[in-house]
Amino acid sequence: MKKRTLTKGMLMTALVCGFVQWGGTAVHAEELQEFTLDPMVVTAQRMETSDLKTPANVEIVTEKEIKDFGYKNAFDVIDNQLGVTSNGYGDAGQDFGMSSGRTIIRGYDRGTLVMVDGIPMNLKNYNSLAGIPVDMIKKVEVLKGAAGTLYGAEAMGGVVNIITKRPQGASQFKVKGTYGNYYKDYGFVYSTDKMIISASKEHNDSYDDCNDYPKGSAYDWFLGKGQSTKANIIADLSDELSFNGFYQTGKVKRGAYKNNNLSNDYSYEDTRALAGLTYKNDDGFIATVGYNYRKCDGEDYLNSTGIISGACEMNSQIVDIQKNWEVGKDNIIAGYSYKRENFEGLGGESYGYAEDKRHSNSLYVSYDKKITDKFSVTFGLRGEKVSGTYVDEEIFNPQLQTLYMINDDTSWFTNIGRGFQTPALGSYSSKKRPAGDTLSPEVGWTYETGIKKLFDDKSIKFSVYHMDFKDKLGWSEKDPLTNEQFAINKGDYKNTGVEFEYKHIVDDNWSYLLGVGYGNPEINDGSGWIQDNARIDGVASVTYTNGSLTSSLQYKHLGDREYYKTQDIPDRKRLTWNTSYDITKNDNITVTLNNLLDHKNYANRYGNLDLPFNWRVMYTHTF
Numbered sequence: 001m002k003k004r005t006l007t008k009g010m011l012m013t014a015l016v017c018g019f020v021q022w023g024g025t026a027v028h029a030e031e032l033q034e035f036t037l038d039p040m041v042v043t044a045q046r047m048e049t050s051d052l053k054t055p056a057n058v059e060i061v062t063e064k065e066i067k068d069f070g071y072k073n074a075f076d077v078i079d080n081q082l083g084v085t086s087n088g089y090g091d092a093g094q095d096f097g098m099s100s101g102r103t104i105i106r107g108y109d110r111g112t113l114v115m116v117d118g119i120p121m122n123l124k125n126y127n128s129l130a131g132i133p134v135d136m137i138k139k140v141e142v143l144k145g146a147a148g149t150l151y152g153a154e155a156m157g158g159v160v161n162i163i164t165k166r167p168q169g170a171s172q173f174k175v176k177g178t179y180g181n182y183y184k185d186y187g188f189v190y191s192t193d194k195m196i197i198s199a200s201k202e203h204n205d206s207y208d209d210c211n212d213y214p215k216g217s218a219y220d221w222f223l224g225k226g227q228s229t230k231a232n233i234i235a236d237l238s239d240e241l242s243f244n245g246f247y248q249t250g251k252v253k254r255g256a257y258k259n260n261n262l263s264n265d266y267s268y269e270d271t272r273a274l275a276g277l278t279y280k281n282d283d284g285f286i287a288t289v290g291y292n293y294r295k296c297d298g299e300d301y302l303n304s305t306g307i308i309s310g311a312c313e314m315n316s317q318i319v320d321i322q323k324n325w326e327v328g329k330d331n332i333i334a335g336y337s338y339k340r341e342n343f344e345g346l347g348g349e350s351y352g353y354a355e356d357k358r359h360s361n362s363l364y365v366s367y368d369k370k371i372t373d374k375f376s377v378t379f380g381l382r383g384e385k386v387s388g389t390y391v392d393e394e395i396f397n398p399q400l401q402t403l404y405m406i407n408d409d410t411s412w413f414t415n416i417g418r419g420f421q422t423p424a425l426g427s428y429s430s431k432k433r434p435a436g437d438t439l440s441p442e443v444g445w446t447y448e449t450g451i452k453k454l455f456d457d458k459s460i461k462f463s464v465y466h467m468d469f470k471d472k473l474g475w476s477e478k479d480p481l482t483n484e485q486f487a488i489n490k491g492d493y494k495n496t497g498v499e500f501e502y503k504h505i506v507d508d509n510w511s512y513l514l515g516v517g518y519g520n521p522e523i524n525d526g527s528g529w530i531q532d533n534a535r536i537d538g539v540a541s542v543t544y545t546n547g548s549l550t551s552s553l554q555y556k557h558l559g560d561r562e563y564y565k566t567q568d569i570p571d572r573k574r575l576t577w578n579t580s581y582d583i584t585k586n587d588n589i590t591v592t593l594n595n596l597l598d599h600k601n602y603a604n605r606y607g608n609l610d611l612p613f614n615w616r617v618m619y620t621h622t623f
Helices: 008-021 029-033 063-068 074-079
Strands: 057-062 112-116 137-144 158-164 172-180 183-191 195-204 220-236 241-258 261-280 285-300 312-327 330-345 356-370 375-388 392-407 410-421 442-454 458-475 487-505 510-518 522-524 529-531 536-546 549-559 572-582 587-594 614-622
Touching (some): 057 458
Antiparallel strands (some): 172 183, 285 312, 487 510, 572 587
């Protein structure tokens, strides 16, 4: 294991001393505003409502919480929320080409639609988030429950919407640098009242023990040094027109030993781009045009062809037009969506995949009817036609939601929604697929009811849900002779569970959160119902703020995880301590200690590991 030049004891002692000595006496007003227990939500109903009056289960992560908890990237933000059991290949959603990180809500793998300001990020059912820097995020909304009516394909388990910051205020130039035992970066953010521009360079150190060999894997994998470059822009072109652009390119090495012999030696290159143009006026009209691109390429130094099987180039283009009408106390939203997807395996048909294309056109409507002053019902319907190289589908998705305001501080909601997902591009055209084999789309329902309660300084959320999906997509077993596998419909999926969350703002200095979820995610693969993901999900955090000092502890737990191959996947126990101190009004230092328990945390069922105990120190100066 890599030698540590700074121990846990040294860092924790320094942090405790700083905790006692630093800080003033007051909380900044703008920080207090972000502690509201009833934040505004836009994703659940495609219009802005308070969380209390939203008939769905939503987790909201604010800009302040992103800073206070020391999240490394957008994947890290989402992965730490209740009900999320994301899949990565290492620290904070590490990718290796199309061995790609993805967000999993309530145990349903490859069933979450991730968006940035309403622009879908998913490509080939993956939604890798390494290209979205936390410096540009205003908040993140995690909508749990099938949402195919408002958002179409891939919103089976739920939707994540990453909402970016908007330009405002006087011009500002900020530089930062981070140093840690496994990670380093440097970059800048320049902002005016019209635009925000950021750029950064990141370096990941090598790591020999990146999987649990031999217990969790037959191969002893190692990670070489990696680097990535990011450039981003957010611009308000007018009062009604805005533009977002995100670009990332990077390279990482990875290899493995088997029986003490070098078995794999890969070099991955990954380029991503996401861009969107949004028009929004005061009459409830919103139009969005978006473009999403990713190219995964690389070299296999032990293979004479030099081609990595997952090498591919993908892109999608979307157009979404929405209009909101207020009719008395009622509300109607109607819209049209178009999406075009393209996939091409870089190895060609003889090695990997042929070219695959798909188009979808859809109309959607949502009618929020106020039955009484306390009771409202929302009816939704989406009709979508999908056509492409290998697929033609017509899908109708209904949704029913109710909201009953028991009193001004308590609401009871129900949310019944249908989701669907067509097989990923490339799934049909793989040369590994047996002749005549077919794939069916995933379809199914989520049923949920819950209570939301506000007190003067606390909030409680409790919900019960049931998921019932057909023809869940997955992978075949590897062929013992060729070591190849391909996409299949593994079987039906179900999950019944409960979630409870308690937030308390104790005073101007202290706040904490406790959340726990229990479910029973199962899949029927033909041999009977078997567990498919973790049953226990827990989160806990405590934050202390005193003038210039903010310090927080956050814990994420996944327990009673699934059985895979030869073992029950071990529990995940990740404890993070983050402390931020404003030395002056222009200078800040932040210390982040990850995996304080130094627990061997599986990032997925395949034996890939999060980093052991690791630390980062970030310095920021604002001109």
